[in-house]
Amino acid sequence: xxxxxPLKVALLGCGVVGSEVARIMTTHTHDLTARIGAPVELAxxxxxxxxxxxxxxxxxxxxxxxxxxxxxxxxxxxxxxxxGIEPVRxxxxxxxxxxxxxxxxxxxxxxxxxxxxxxxxxxxxxxxxYEAAVAGAIPLIRPLRESxxxxxxxxxxxxxxxxxxxxxxxxxxxxxxxxxxxxxxxALGYAEADPTADVEGFDAAAKAxxxxxxxxxxxxxxxDVHREGLTEVTAADIASAKRMGCTVKLLxxxxxxxxxxxxxxxxxxxxxxLSHPLASVREAYNAVFVEADAAGQLMFYGPGxxxxxxxxxxxxxLVAACRNKLAGTTGAGESAYTRLxxxxxxxxxxRYHISLDVADKPGVLAQVAxxxxxxxxxxxxxxxxxxxxxxxxxxxxxxxxxxxxxxASLVVVTHRAPDAALSATxxxxxxxxxxxxxxxxxxxxxx
Amino acid sequence: xxxxxPLKVALLGCGVVGSEVARIMTTHTHDLTARIGAPVELAxxxxxxxxxxxxxxxxxxxxxxxxxxxxxxxxxxxxxxxxGIEPVRxxxxxxxxxxxxxxxxxxxxxxxxxxxxxxxxxxxxxxxxYEAAVAGAIPLIRPLRESxxxxxxxxxxxxxxxxxxxxxxxxxxxxxxxxxxxxxxxALGYAEADPTADVEGFDAAAKAxxxxxxxxxxxxxxxDVHREGLTEVTAADIASAKRMGCTVKLLxxxxxxxxxxxxxxxxxxxxxxLSHPLASVREAYNAVFVEADAAGQLMFYGPGxxxxxxxxxxxxxLVAACRNKLAGTTGAGESAYTRLxxxxxxxxxxRYHISLDVADKPGVLAQVAxxxxxxxxxxxxxxxxxxxxxxxxxxxxxxxxxxxxxxASLVVVTHRAPDAALSATxxxxxxxxxxxxxxxxxxxxxx
Numbered sequence: 001x002x003x004x005x006p007l008k009v010a011l012l013g014c015g016v017v018g019s020e021v022a023r024i025m026t027t028h029t030h031d032l033t034a035r036i037g038a039p040v041e042l043a044x045x046x047x048x049x050x051x052x053x054x055x056x057x058x059x060x061x062x063x064x065x066x067x068x069x070x071x072x073x074x075x076x077x078x079x080x081x082x083x084g085i086e087p088v089r090x091x092x093x094x095x096x097x098x099x100x101x102x103x104x105x106x107x108x109x110x111x112x113x114x115x116x117x118x119x120x121x122x123x124x125x126x127x128x129x130y131e132a133a134v135a136g137a138i139p140l141i142r143p144l145r146e147s148x149x150x151x152x153x154x155x156x157x158x159x160x161x162x163x164x165x166x167x168x169x170x171x172x173x174x175x176x177x178x179x180x181x182x183x184x185x186x187a188l189g190y191a192e193a194d195p196t197a198d199v200e201g202f203d204a205a206a207k208a209x210x211x212x213x214x215x216x217x218x219x220x221x222x223x224d225v226h227r228e229g230l231t232e233v234t235a236a237d238i239a240s241a242k243r244m245g246c247t248v249k250l251l252x253x254x255x256x257x258x259x260x261x262x263x264x265x266x267x268x269x270x271x272x273x274l275s276h277p278l279a280s281v282r283e284a285y286n287a288v289f290v291e292a293d294a295a296g297q298l299m300f301y302g303p304g305x306x307x308x309x310x311x312x313x314x315x316x317x318l319v320a321a322c323r324n325k326l327a328g329t330t331g332a333g334e335s336a337y338t339r340l341x342x343x344x345x346x347x348x349x350x351r352y353h354i355s356l357d358v359a360d361k362p363g364v365l366a367q368v369a370x371x372x373x374x375x376x377x378x379x380x381x382x383x384x385x386x387x388x389x390x391x392x393x394x395x396x397x398x399x400x401x402x403x404x405x406x407x408a409s410l411v412v413v414t415h416r417a418p419d420a421a422l423s424a425t426x427x428x429x430x431x432x433x434x435x436x437x438x439x440x441x442x443x444x445x446x447x
Numbered sequence: 448x449x450x451x452x453p454l455k456v457a458l459l460g461c462g463v464v465g466s467e468v469a470r471i472m473t474t475h476t477h478d479l480t481a482r483i484g485a486p487v488e489l490a491x492x493x494x495x496x497x498x499x500x501x502x503x504x505x506x507x508x509x510x511x512x513x514x515x516x517x518x519x520x521x522x523x524x525x526x527x528x529x530x531g532i533e534p535v536r537x538x539x540x541x542x543x544x545x546x547x548x549x550x551x552x553x554x555x556x557x558x559x560x561x562x563x564x565x566x567x568x569x570x571x572x573x574x575x576x577y578e579a580a581v582a583g584a585i586p587l588i589r590p591l592r593e594s595x596x597x598x599x600x601x602x603x604x605x606x607x608x609x610x611x612x613x614x615x616x617x618x619x620x621x622x623x624x625x626x627x628x629x630x631x632x633x634a635l636g637y638a639e640a641d642p643t644a645d646v647e648g649f650d651a652a653a654k655a656x657x658x659x660x661x662x663x664x665x666x667x668x669x670x671d672v673h674r675e676g677l678t679e680v681t682a683a684d685i686a687s688a689k690r691m692g693c694t695v696k697l698l699x700x701x702x703x704x705x706x707x708x709x710x711x712x713x714x715x716x717x718x719x720x721l722s723h724p725l726a727s728v729r730e731a732y733n734a735v736f737v738e739a740d741a742a743g744q745l746m747f748y749g750p751g752x753x754x755x756x757x758x759x760x761x762x763x764x765l766v767a768a769c770r771n772k773l774a775g776t777t778g779a780g781e782s783a784y785t786r787l788x789x790x791x792x793x794x795x796x797x798r799y800h801i802s803l804d805v806a807d808k809p810g811v812l813a814q815v816a817x818x819x820x821x822x823x824x825x826x827x828x829x830x831x832x833x834x835x836x837x838x839x840x841x842x843x844x845x846x847x848x849x850x851x852x853x854x855a856s857l858v859v860v861t862h863r864a865p866d867a868a869l870s871a872t873x874x875x876x877x878x879x880x881x882x883x884x885x886x887x888x889x890x891x892x893x894x
Binding site: 020024035137138143146150151153217280292293294295297298299300301303313317320328329330333338386 | 473475479482578586594596598623724727739743750755758763764765766774777
């Protein structure tokens with residue numbers, strides 16, 4: 001049953017993840033052979049800078065010509081860990097045309113144009129796997145696509161970006177502001193020199209698009225995902241969350257609508273109760289909740305990034321792609337038959353926590369409550385702090401307690417309402433004379 | 448690409464899980480057809496009591512002749528949710544011989560004789576899937592077998608029995624004794640009328656055997672698993688754990704030995720620190736930690752039992768088995784190439800928390816410490832409570848504080864040592880004149 005001609009693998013990219021993939025492939029040959037059912041061989045590694053020293057990576061395999069490598073014709077599986085849209089998309093489709101299956105860690109490409117890649121893979125009769133594109137080593141795509149294939153997923157709610165979780169965790173545990181926490185994350189290697197993709201939520205939005213598409217058997221691209229980063233989260237927001245028994249997390253949230261006729265995908269900071277399992281996800285860890293009709297609530301937790309964890313996910317996919325090559329078949333591919341449309345953020349039903357600086361005089365609450373009522377937004381709780389009751393010392397740290405000059409703070413938590421109605425309510429509140437400012441707005445999730 | 452002849456499924460057993468499988472199969476036909484790539488049809492349901500009312504289960508499909516059903520010859524997949532060893536083993540092998548793949552939720556059979564079943568499936572060229580056999584809806588077997596196929600798993604540590612977790616959670620949160628907590632679990636439906644399989648650890652041991660075999664690519668049967676139930680866990684043990692900042696859980700633990708040349712599998716109550724994610728797994732939930740070389744620490748959490756969650760896992764496997772049937776292939780089967788032997792419990796390296804009732808006189812600690820040294824067991828911490836220092840009020844509840852008549856309590860936590868050495872140490876301690884009794888022994892894990 002064991003064939004002797006080895007399966008040939010081409011590696012595109014040899015950075016942190018790629019070099020770990022190469023290292024494991026060249027040192028764990030016995031295990032990989034046994035698990036695949038045939039030997040597997042690293043046949044070439046395409047890099048941009050061939051002179052860079054790469055510990056444990058066979059120098060004779062290095063090439064700068066990625067296109068020639070994927071066109072060789074004897075490659076069974078191409079592993080792509082370069083990232084970005086082009087030239088990677090062209091390399092992957094070229095690999096398909098030459099009969100290779102592809103294992104990719106490329107969330108940006110999959111979230112931008114997964115449909116094109118899936119169609120090209122189907123046409124070529126090969127596999128496209130990308131477990132490593134979402135949440136590093138945590139098995140998520142395979143469980144969603146295969147383990148839950150007989151179930152109906154209604155919600156995916158997760159922390160899928162380690163950098164922002166590290167920043168928020170520091171803000172929560174030390175009281176630091178955003179900039180200070182970002183500096184620490186950068187110094188410790190958790191944030192890149194240009195942290196935009198992480199802190200503005202682009203990375204999480206790409207993952208949300210991929211997860212929503214798979215979970216709901218439809219197509220979702222990053223352009224469909226409502227995205228808010230965490231650059232505007234303040235120490236005051238975190239303190240305010242604490243007073244509510246909550247913490248702030250940057251969440252990726254994919255929902256099937258109540259009528260089942262549409263889906264939504266969004267990334268934004270949100271308060272979640274400390275009792276929610278996601279609240280205790282610390283540092284750069286990731287965790288994803290999945291809610292399904294029959295399965296109930298499942299959670300998947302682990303390291304969401306890093307060379308070794310990402311390599312683990314890549315190698316799992318590599319073994320699967322190699323097994324399929326041997327069996328002359330392909331695994332479960334794209335499933336987008338529901339064709340459910342993606343609704344805009346305004347239609348998402350959510351809850352707001354709103355902290356207002358208001359004039360400290362009678363009638364303010366009535367005015368504010370009227371604005372909520374006019375927008376059909378129902379209020380869950382109101383907390384009012386005038387000078388007389390400002391005993392909890394929150395004013396001193398600027399988190400919304402009593403101010404000099406007759407101000408008070410009003411903290412309103414709403415019931416669930418369409419996001420458009422909540423957002424219109426906030427705009428109307430800003431126009432009230434008695435409202436001096438909106439100190440903080442944040443959605444509340446996970447209850 | 449869509450074929451019109453439906454895939455035919457035979458269901459063996461129609462209790463809590465089976466009726467939910469039947470219900471979903473008959474109501475979610477559109478989704479199942481789309482995900483499989485062909486229609487799937489329930490062709491027969493074998494039951495023992497045909498007259499029982501089964502809501503939503505087509506009566507015309509009911510038969511009492513399970514053997515005839517699996518021998519029909521037109522069945523593509525047999526779903527087995529009867530449980531137990533015989534007649535199920537014979538039914539499954541007969542199904543294989545007649546060309547059907549099998550999806551089973553039968554942990555007892557898989558843990559007793561998985562090798563025979565796997566060999567029969569390979570011989571027949573069909574699939575044997577059993578995600579539902581371990582931890583209900585939580586995807587564990589597929590992630591271990593496929594997602595981590597390129598990694599090296601070193602440890603699996605989990606709460607895999609909901610009944611015992613419910614009992615321990617109640618004991619921890621209410622201070623109840625074992626019997627009282629068991630009564631509550633029974634009243635609420637979390638424990639069966641005969642709770643032996645759960646509380647004596649047989650159920651968890653079967654799951655440990657299955658997980659160890661898959662995680663370490665070897666064969667482990669339930670007979671290889673060291674098993675201690677929780678019937679001897681007392682309120683005093685729980686209180687003692689609390690004083691150490693721990694809680695008590697019934698854990699299934701599968702380890703690869705430090706030299707990589709053997710594995711161990713065991714089920715027993717253990718103290719784990721409150722900071723460990725498993726400590727916060729409440730009620731009847733399950734959660735499993737997996738530690739792998741490259742992936743690091745992963746956790747999988749969710750409902751570990753119940754009709755719907757188990758049906759979710761069964762249906763995920765059913766979709767996979769049907770897809771493979773259509774493609775004319777089989778999925779990843781047994782991988783037992785490492786042939787690693789299973790070491791006995793005595794060779795497991797662990798830590799003990801030992802609570803002794805001792806005479807309250809000088810020299811006792813020296814005597815006790817000598818016994819530990821003679822067995823090459825190193826002491827981590829000792830806490831001694833004589834009458835003078837018995838201020839924390841633990842004596843009143845019998846949890847090991849100061850007693851009348853010149854007794855004191857001595858709580859010793861060891862460093863890691865072979866279980867045989869720890870156990871021999873306890874036996875030697877019992878023989879000391881100054882040791883009046885061993886109030887509690889428990890292993891400490893998860894640090």
